[in-house]
Amino acid sequence: MEREMETSLENLVRVGTVTWTDPVKRIARVKFEDTDLTSGPLHVLASPPGIPDHEASPQRTEPEAGGSGEAAFASHSHALSVMPWMPREGAVVLCLYLPGFNADGYILGETGAQGRGGG
Numbered sequence: 001m002e003r004e005m006e007t008s009l010e011n012l013v014r015v016g017t018v019t020w021t022d023p024v025k026r027i028a029r030v031k032f033e034d035t036d037l038t039s040g041p042l043h044v045l046a047s048p049p050g051i052p053d054h055e056a057s058p059q060r061t062e063p064e065a066g067g068s069g070e071a072a073f074a075s076h077s078h079a080l081s082v083m084p085w086m087p088r089e090g091a092v093v094l095c096l097y098l099p100g101f102n103a104d105g106y107i108l109g110e111t112g113a114q115g116r117g118g119g
Helices: 002-010
Strands: 013-022 027-030 042-044 094-095 104-111
Touching: 027 094
Parallel strands: 042 104
Antiparallel strands: 013 027, 013 094, 027 042, 094 104
């Protein structure tokens, strides 16, 4: 009984690689390399809004001053989309499962490690 409890607790917190996402339902599937198994759909926890393409060139919301009188250099601004965070396929994420057989699981966030690709 004690070993069963230890195994259950060991599997509450897991690290794996995202293999599939559904941004509309805010769920994703994760492959755990230690077992070579892929999870069922895991809920992505609510998170503060973020800029989805944060790896692209810097994005701004303030107007950019123009100059030289040329139309190509006129003052302008760019639209910016701010959305809740969703992991991308290949991201390495930290997952938390509720105790119990076939219990719900949640993706808490990215670990910062490089993903090895989805599949």
